[in-house]
Amino acid sequence: MTDKMLKFTEIGQQNPPKREVDKRKSDFNEIYDEFITEKAKEQASRCSQCGVPFCQVHCPLSNNIPDWLKLTAEGRVKEAYELSQSTNNMPEVCGRICPQDRLCEGNCVIEQSGHGTVTIGSMEKYITDTAWEHGWVKPIKIQSEKNQSIGIIGAGPAGLAAAEQLRKQGYKITVYDRYDRPGGLLIYGIPNFKLEKFVVERRTNLLKESGIKFVQNFEVGKDSTLDQLRKKHDALLIATGVYKAREIDLPGNDLNNIFPAMEFLTASNRKGLGDKVDLFDKGVLNAEGKDVVVIGGGDTAMDCVRTSIRQNAKSVKCLYRRDKQNMPGSAREVANAEEEGVEFVWLSSPKEFKGLSKIEKVIVDQIQLGEPDDSGRRRPEIKIGSEFEIKADMVIKALGFDPENLPTLFDAPELSVSKWGTIKTDFDTMETNLKGVFAAGDIVRGASLVVWAIKDGRDAATSIKKYLENKEIKQSKVA
Numbered sequence: 001m002t003d004k005m006l007k008f009t010e011i012g013q014q015n016p017p018k019r020e021v022d023k024r025k026s027d028f029n030e031i032y033d034e035f036i037t038e039k040a041k042e043q044a045s046r047c048s049q050c051g052v053p054f055c056q057v058h059c060p061l062s063n064n065i066p067d068w069l070k071l072t073a074e075g076r077v078k079e080a081y082e083l084s085q086s087t088n089n090m091p092e093v094c095g096r097i098c099p100q101d102r103l104c105e106g107n108c109v110i111e112q113s114g115h116g117t118v119t120i121g122s123m124e125k126y127i128t129d130t131a132w133e134h135g136w137v138k139p140i141k142i143q144s145e146k147n148q149s150i151g152i153i154g155a156g157p158a159g160l161a162a163a164e165q166l167r168k169q170g171y172k173i174t175v176y177d178r179y180d181r182p183g184g185l186l187i188y189g190i191p192n193f194k195l196e197k198f199v200v201e202r203r204t205n206l207l208k209e210s211g212i213k214f215v216q217n218f219e220v221g222k223d224s225t226l227d228q229l230r231k232k233h234d235a236l237l238i239a240t241g242v243y244k245a246r247e248i249d250l251p252g253n254d255l256n257n258i259f260p261a262m263e264f265l266t267a268s269n270r271k272g273l274g275d276k277v278d279l280f281d282k283g284v285l286n287a288e289g290k291d292v293v294v295i296g297g298g299d300t301a302m303d304c305v306r307t308s309i310r311q312n313a314k315s316v317k318c319l320y321r322r323d324k325q326n327m328p329g330s331a332r333e334v335a336n337a338e339e340e341g342v343e344f345v346w347l348s349s350p351k352e353f354k355g356l357s358k359i360e361k362v363i364v365d366q367i368q369l370g371e372p373d374d375s376g377r378r379r380p381e382i383k384i385g386s387e388f389e390i391k392a393d394m395v396i397k398a399l400g401f402d403p404e405n406l407p408t409l410f411d412a413p414e415l416s417v418s419k420w421g422t423i424k425t426d427f428d429t430m431e432t433n434l435k436g437v438f439a440a441g442d443i444v445r446g447a448s449l450v451v452w453a454i455k456d457g458r459d460a461a462t463s464i465k466k467y468l469e470n471k472e473i474k475q476s477k478v479a
């Protein structure tokens with residue numbers, strides 16, 4: 001804390017009149033801003049400009065981290081922002097929710113020499129939040145609009161990044177989404193405590209102000225077929241994410257108060273956005289006062305346990321069939337959850353749900369790890385006769401997501417998909433087997449990360465631009 005901040009805290013012990021309080025609040029904000037700016041400069045100056053920027057190499061967007069840290073250390077935050085936004089459509093989002101321990105920060109040379117990483121994510125957030133505060137983030141202004149139009153199915157990070165890149169080139173863009181708000185998992189999946197909703201909304205509002213048309217509550221497969229959209233636009237991008245929740249078929253699965261993760265998280269996010277959510281208000285989709293059991297070990301499971309804690313659950317237990325070292329979720333998320341009071345029941349697997357009409361307890365088998373399977377991870381095996389029970393008023397299943405059956409849903413049986421149901425694309429161009437139809441994000445990769453979705457959206461935009469330019473040349477030759 002700076003001397004100025006200490007002084008302010010001392011002043012705050014007295015009981016001043018309102019006008020004085022307002023003045024002190026504004027003084028505080030000024031001092032606080034100064035404090036944060038100093039902290040940011042201090043943190044940025046820790047970058048050793050090592051000349052081997054492993055951080056940049058391990059950022060999926062190849063962000064020019066050393067240079068924007070240098071500019072920030074010199075107080076040139078506006079230039080740092082210009083540089084940062086040139087490779088990332090949502091730096092403030094990635095700064096908040098990238099698993100930096102696995103990406104940029106985990107590969108910081110200073111971290112590897114044992115002196116603690118430069119906090120790259122929080123610097124990225126600081127730079128872009130500062131840019132928003134100062135009005136440096138502006139809607140796109142195009143010189144002249146092109147005649148060609150692109151339809152984008154899905155308003156998640158992949159679709160939004162592509163929309164922005166293509167709008168900058170002057171194309172007409174329409175984004176279709178079956179939700180009532182744009183943002184995809186940024187708005188209804190990832191909880192508010194990790195990514196505040198206003199951060200997503202100000203981004204999507206900026207895209208609207210840039211002339212991108214959003215058609216919400218529009219489900220491709222119900223409100224139109226893929227073919228109808230192909231006829232309407234010169235090119236299409238499918239960026240629909242993966243939403244089919246993986247299931248465990250156990251006795252008692254149909255008892256009340258057992259929910260898929262997305263139902264629980266969406267209700268909580270809707271409440272945070274100010275929506276009326278009957279099932280939450282009636283206490284059904286609300287963990288308050290309950291013994292909650294979450295099944296799964298990925299980041300979605302971590303979001304469920306941490307949301308339950310914030311809803312004042314009586315107890316929160318997380319069942320995971322492997323051990324802590326083999327957990328798929330980010331180590332940082334697990335540490336946060338433990339700190340907040342979540343109990344992890346490692347090496348455990350649910351066997352049966354029991355109760356009269358509602359869940360009352362989960363019967364659980366203990367697990368031991370056997371020989372490695374095809375993926376190289378040690379295979380979980382049930383310890384015979386090891387079962388025990390855990391009291392539960394609410395169970396949340398967070399076992400991961402698979403793609404929906406898009407060829408059937410879109411009435412496009414000719415659309416080529418992999419054996420997992422993800423869309424097959426050309427490795428270089430991201431075009432599907434249907435001419436002029438491209439795909440990006442989780443629907444191609446399987447459940448992944450926001451930063452990869454943004455990267456895919458940008459790459460798809462580059463390919464779509466090339467495709468449309470060629471199309472125009474061919475058409476002009478025919479004419």
Ligand SMILES: Cc1cc2nc3c(=O)[nH]c(=O)nc-3n(C[C@H](O)[C@H](O)[C@H](O)COP(=O)(O)OP(=O)(O)OC[C@H]3O[C@@H](n4cnc5c(N)ncnc54)[C@H](O)[C@@H]3O)c2cc1C
Binds near residue numbers: 155158239441450
């Ligand atoms: C609970 C949870 C927490 C996560 N936390 C993190 C995290 O902390 N950090 C991180 O990097 N990643 C996280 N992820 C992963 C990340 O959210 C995804 O990888 C990313 O959002 C994928 O982007 P996308 O654009 O491909 O798809 P999505 O974000 O899923 O967007 C797809 C959009 O397509 C729309 N859509 C689908 N089908 C149709 C249709 N038929 N017609 C019209 N619209 C349709 C959907 O409504 C949605 O808006 C998390 C995921 C979950 C589920």
Ligand code: SF4
Binds near residue numbers: 061104
């Ligand atoms: S986008 Fe993610 S990986 Fe890249 S610098 Fe930012 S926080 Fe790190």
